[in-house]
Amino acid sequence: MNQLIYSTSFVESSPYVEKIKVFEQYFTSQIDLYDKDEIERKGSILVDYKDLLSNKLISNTMPDLAKDLKEMPEKILDCLGVAIHQVLTVDLERHAAELQGQEELPAGLRPIINIPHISARVYNYEPLTPLRSLRANLYGKFVTIRGTVVRVSNIKPLCSKLAFVCNSCGDTQSVTLPDGKYTIPTKCLKTECRGRSFTPNRSSPLTLTVDWQTIKVQELMSGDQRESGRIPRTIQCELTQDLVDSCVPGDMVTITGVIKVSNEEGNGRNKDKCMFLLYIQANSVSNSKGQKSKAASESEDQGPSVEFSIKDLYAIQEIQAQEDLFKLIVNSLCPAIYGHLLVKAGLALALFGGCQKYVDDKNRIPIRGDPHILIVGDPGLGKSQMLQAVCNVAPRGVYVCGNTTTTSGLTVSLSKDSGSGDYALEAGALVLGDQGI
The missing domain is CATH 2.40.50.140 (Nucleic acid-binding proteins)
Incomplete structure (x- = not known):
């Protein structure tokens, strides 16, 4: 069994044997929450880091699990993989024995249990x-x-x-x-x-x-x-x-x-x-x-x-209580540039966007909800500063200068890897700014 994970032979006195037994008990208590067929098909299992640390059995027997996972992650991940492999093997043997009893097969026959290598995927x-x-x-x-x-x-x-x-x-x-x-x-x-x-x-x-x-x-x-x-x-x-x-x-x-x-x-x-x-x-x-x-x-x-904190939520609630909310938003956008309220209003509308129409209607053409804003003016009026301010405010924003970019640089370009010589797709500004500004 351990040859699927480790390249060395099994040692009973290894300190990782106790960790594997504890992980086996953890997975056994939660085996009904997993799709066993999906685990075998993909060869991996999802392990919630927060749930793993909050488990009483884990916290009592392995109080230094967080430190061990950070310092020697490959050993701990291998222990998790061996544990779930053992749990699935025992579970399949139990189901095979029950099926053997129902079908009245000879008692000397042993089912062949062949589970592939399973990797533990830690998230959160x-x-x-x-x-x-x-x-x-x-x-x-x-x-x-x-x-x-x-x-x-x-x-x-x-x-x-x-x-x-x-x-x-x-x-x-x-x-x-x-x-x-x-x-x-x-x-x-x-x-x-x-x-x-x-x-x-x-x-x-x-x-x-x-x-x-x-x-x-x-x-x-x-x-x-x-x-x-x-x-x-x-x-x-x-x-x-x-x-x-x-x-x-x-x-x-x-x-x-x-x-x-x-x-x-x-x-x-x-x-x-x-x-x-x-x-x-x-x-x-x-x-x-x-x-x-x-x-x-x-x-x-x-x-x-x-992510918003409690202080941020209280500030949002206070801003929402303002009488003229749109005026407050327009005046708060790029305060270093005086005036140009109409330009700032258009940029604020582009920042919040709109709603798509007729998305689910097959008989009508969908209309996009995000507007495009074109700013035209004399040099030195602060157009670039206002655009950069919008990109800084947006959770996802990309700012590019039009006179130094190409069509392929804005969308997707082919780049050659220096090591292998293969070509790969490299995203441009439009792809990186998707669902953003």
Whole structure:
């Protein structure tokens, strides 16, 4: 069983055995809340981080679970995977025994239970880490980031286990490839064979490949986090198995995963230096754009990107009680520019938008509800300042200068990856500003 998760043999005295038993009790108490067929089909299970920590059994037996998950996430995630695998195996054996009794089959027959590898997808993980805080000290740690997808690569097969055939005796052994890096076995497993030459067998049933995809996530900057003179930061994330195709360019996502490093492919003077690039090995992806997420579709807390405190709600209630509310909104927009109330009124209407008409009527053409505003005036009147003020106020806004952009730069452009040479779609301003300004 543990060979599905761990590459080493089972040790009864391992400290992770107790953790696996506790997780088994946790999943057993909640097994009726999960769709077991869906778990087997996707090869993953959704684990709510908040519910996991609030469980009495978990909090009493593993009070340092939050620290352990942050410091050694791969071990804890493997323990969760082994636990749910054991629970599903026992549950299927119990159902098979009941069915065997109902059908009056011979008692000596044992059903074949073959459950694939199951990954634990943790969502609702806290706290949220800003991209500017991702440094070398977070290597190997469990983090959560939120941003906009600006680049999505093609889906490729990634070999996680590769079978090698010994050239001396013909014995076959399977070698785990960490992070997909090609690794050759050092010696043959047979004691009487001293062969050190091996040939990879990619068609062997012991060879395991999974779907693999990379995305680039750009940080979301609110008004108090904007830094003048700096372009938004980005980080690359790797998606595997059921997480691939969970987002498209322009989607706002929350990604939970492990910080890892990869060798930077340089040329010239930098090719001999030990340079590494930080990336995130994604464990779960929550898409807040209304599409069904592959890893956190049951999470309703991840949807809105704007969270209001009690103080904010009281301020909104006080503003709502004003007599001339629209006048207050217009005068509050870009107060550094004096006057131009009609221009500010039009920008305020564009900021709030309208309602679509005839969306569900098949006999009529739908009418969009978001207006387009064209501002024309002499230089130096503050047109750009007012537009930037609207982008800063909007929860999702992108500001571009018209004389320096192209059609492909505004929509979607094809970019070539320097490492693999493949082409990928990179989102432009219109895609990044979707459902925003």
